Amino acid sequence: MIKLDRRNFIKGAGAGGASCALATMLPGTLAALESAPLKGVGKEVASICEMCSTRCPISARVVNGKNVFITGNKAAKPFGGKVCARGGAGHSLLYDPQRIVSPLKRVGERGEGKWAEISWDEAYQTIAKKLNEIKRDHGAESVAFSSKSGSLSGHLFHLGKAFGSPNHFTHASTCPGGYVVAAKAMFGTKVKRDLGNSKYIINFGHNLYEGINMSETRAMMDAQMEKGTKLVVFEPRFSIVADKADEWFAIKPGTDVSVALALCHVLIEDGLYDKEFIERYVEGFDEFAKEVKAYTPEWAAAISDVPAADIRRIAHEYASHAPHAVVDFGHRATFTTEEFDMRRALFAANVLIGNIERKGGLYLGKKAKTYNKFAGETVAPILGKPGVEGMPKPTAKRIDQVDEQYAMMWSSGGIYQTILDATLEAKPYQLKAWVMSRTNPMQTMTDRARVVETLKKLDLVVCCDVYISETAAYADIILPESTYLERDEEIADKSGKNPAYYVRQRVVETIGQTKPSWQIFKELGEQMGLGQFFPWQSMETLQMLQLNRDTSELRRIKEQGYVSYGKPLMLREPEMVSAFAQTYSNAKPVDEDGTYGSQLKFKTPSGKIELSSKKVEGMAPGRGVIKYREVDLKQDDELYFIQGKVAIHTNGATHNVPMLANLMSDNAIWVHPLTAGKLGISAGDAIRITSSVGSEEGTALVTPGIRQDTVFAYMGFGSKNKELVRATGKGVHCGNLLPHKTAPVCGMNIHTTGVKLAKI
Numbered sequence: 001m002i003k004l005d006r007r008n009f010i011k012g013a014g015a016g017g018a019s020c021a022l023a024t025m026l027p028g029t030l031a032a033l034e035s036a037p038l039k040g041v042g043k044e045v046a047s048i049c050e051m052c053s054t055r056c057p058i059s060a061r062v063v064n065g066k067n068v069f070i071t072g073n074k075a076a077k078p079f080g081g082k083v084c085a086r087g088g089a090g091h092s093l094l095y096d097p098q099r100i101v102s103p104l105k106r107v108g109e110r111g112e113g114k115w116a117e118i119s120w121d122e123a124y125q126t127i128a129k130k131l132n133e134i135k136r137d138h139g140a141e142s143v144a145f146s147s148k149s150g151s152l153s154g155h156l157f158h159l160g161k162a163f164g165s166p167n168h169f170t171h172a173s174t175c176p177g178g179y180v181v182a183a184k185a186m187f188g189t190k191v192k193r194d195l196g197n198s199k200y201i202i203n204f205g206h207n208l209y210e211g212i213n214m215s216e217t218r219a220m221m222d223a224q225m226e227k228g229t230k231l232v233v234f235e236p237r238f239s240i241v242a243d244k245a246d247e248w249f250a251i252k253p254g255t256d257v258s259v260a261l262a263l264c265h266v267l268i269e270d271g272l273y274d275k276e277f278i279e280r281y282v283e284g285f286d287e288f289a290k291e292v293k294a295y296t297p298e299w300a301a302a303i304s305d306v307p308a309a310d311i312r313r314i315a316h317e318y319a320s321h322a323p324h325a326v327v328d329f330g331h332r333a334t335f336t337t338e339e340f341d342m343r344r345a346l347f348a349a350n351v352l353i354g355n356i357e358r359k360g361g362l363y364l365g366k367k368a369k370t371y372n373k374f375a376g377e378t379v380a381p382i383l384g385k386p387g388v389e390g391m392p393k394p395t396a397k398r399i400d401q402v403d404e405q406y407a408m409m410w411s412s413g414g415i416y417q418t419i420l421d422a423t424l425e426a427k428p429y430q431l432k433a434w435v436m437s438r439t440n441p442m443q444t445m446t447d448r449a450r451v452v453e454t455l456k457k458l459d460l461v462v463c464c465d466v467y468i469s470e471t472a473a474y475a476d477i478i479l480p481e482s483t484y485l486e487r488d489e490e491i492a493d494k495s496g497k498n499p500a501y502y503v504r505q506r507v508v509e510t511i512g513q514t515k516p517s518w519q520i521f522k523e524l525g526e527q528m529g530l531g532q533f534f535p536w537q538s539m540e541t542l543q544m545l546q547l548n549r550d551t552s553e554l555r556r557i558k559e560q561g562y563v564s565y566g567k568p569l570m571l572r573e574p575e576m577v578s579a580f581a582q583t584y585s586n587a588k589p590v591d592e593d594g595t596y597g598s599q600l601k602f603k604t605p606s607g608k609i610e611l612s613s614k615k616v617e618g619m620a621p622g623r624g625v626i627k628y629r630e631v632d633l634k635q636d637d638e639l640y641f642i643q644g645k646v647a648i649h650t651n652g653a654t655h656n657v658p659m660l661a662n663l664m665s666d667n668a669i670w671v672h673p674l675t676a677g678k679l680g681i682s683a684g685d686a687i688r689i690t691s692s693v694g695s696e697e698g699t700a701l702v703t704p705g706i707r708q709d710t711v712f713a714y715m716g717f718g719s720k721n722k723e724l725v726r727a728t729g730k731g732v733h734c735g736n737l738l739p740h741k742t743a744p745v746c747g748m749n750i751h752t753t754g755v756k757l758a759k760i
């Protein structure tokens, strides 16, 4: 077994591992400054990072009007007061000479790279005229709106709703959609992991040491280093999370569900499950138990290549730490058409040991409304929403939810890739325009050629972005957004076990003609004749509305940047419940067993956790009970192609940021030495990788850290538009290799396929 201490932990297996802990100390952080020497006392501004969607609280240092350093906000304890490499590189984006600072109009063919600067007035007038014509001729539903999640999506989707379109999308179906929809089916809501208090973690390729999320990454790191938590990883390659594990199993791609179901089989058949918990909180156990009877470790071993004895042993070890143990349900393992049942099987392994609302297990978020109800008083203010009267109700159905089986996908997430079907095949009806804010489907969706075809076919493409991204390169109009270091935004909810709020604040003056997205979409709305739906004049007005005009609370949140209210609460954890009840004199009475177990309810049709679901059965016949189904990911003569995140970059968004491009500008194709030998490939050779939809050239990284039947590449590289000069043509473009396929029920865009390799 590998012994971990702080020193050998951060030594890591590569750049990604080290960057996680050391990012804020990277040399070159001051490189963004001009040559003038720094003078004066620095000012620290509390704000929120936007280098990925995690949105960590940050503290940004400003000297002589320039942002020179970014670190974590020390007041935000769950985040450890740190940022990752990407978070530390925010000013490299802010001062990048290649970011766009003026509205642009396409003057050549789409994607040709010919642009002219225009005024904001001309940009708004052009877009408004065209969108209103499309609405008149084809209906508001023929326009799709897609956005990065967070405050940006709120403002763009508000415009979309005011316009009358039901079609709004984030990147949900290309990233977290599978486990969110599975959680909704089983628990009726999202659930969170308490990794920091877990004593035993089973992980199916949720690569938190590369796909970094500061609070969870640090929690898991601390649990491993300080508390001796055991980590078992099932993943086809030796990723950094596998490197940091006590045990790593090179599972066959796409077979995770078989191992998860075999773990459930052992928990049930060997009587290791929490019977009392199941009786009290679970619906559909008998159907599930009947189904998993056949899913023995021996059966799973034949499918997954994970030895049966290990599956059995791990199930016993896991149960012996119950309820302070967890099976991480997180995303970005292999994606297959069985994504929905894979995530449900992972949740089921948690439910069986009764770790819900227990330390080290899973828990439900406690926002102000819930927390105040338990406390019997107002511990945290409840954030108000600006009400706008008379918003139109779309008459058309969404393009992605005409099929009943997808009805569990939340509407502001949506099944993003259906934009391609609606545009190219009028399925279920014809789309005519696409308005985007900070999304780059050319990298995050599959089948890049089809995305290009879609963008070329539309009557209008608008992109609001900080760079001419690979997708923005095909826009008619590009609207330059201020970076997050130049923007104020609404107060955001960051509640976990107790309520917490934080706020993004402008750190430096806006550069060029850029504007924050809330202002862009308000002004565009006014130009489109929808001004009555945007009554607020400033971000401050919106913040005041949120806090019911409590100026002192607003000042406090702005000064501290992150404010947490009350104490952490898990309803079935006696110590926490006792501390909570002693703090609030009007708190709900505690149960006889010292918990709030009687208050634990789920928003499912039965009010319980649904291990088997009649609702899902009704939506997608045959899928009510969690089952194993064989998946078809590749032909016999092909290799599995899997992709994943790297700690230095975020999806397709940061590859042109100077500091990050300097750290890593290229991806290589991981190939096992035996596979490489058979194909005559040596380390560093130029190779061609070909799938059913595309072909890419790259460099071979020959390593035993991957299965013989699998190849891997980090995602987001290989941009093909010339505007992103630091990223263009560097590495393999994963989206160009992946076919356009959607998983049942959860609507996930599948990110695993078959490929062939050849030396060039």
Ligand code: SF4
Residues within 6 Å of the ligand: 049, 050, 051, 052, 053, 054, 055, 056, 082, 083, 084, 085, 086, 087, 088, 212, 213, 214
């Ligand atoms: S994980 Fe890193 S990039 Fe993402 S929000 Fe946090 S600090 Fe920023």
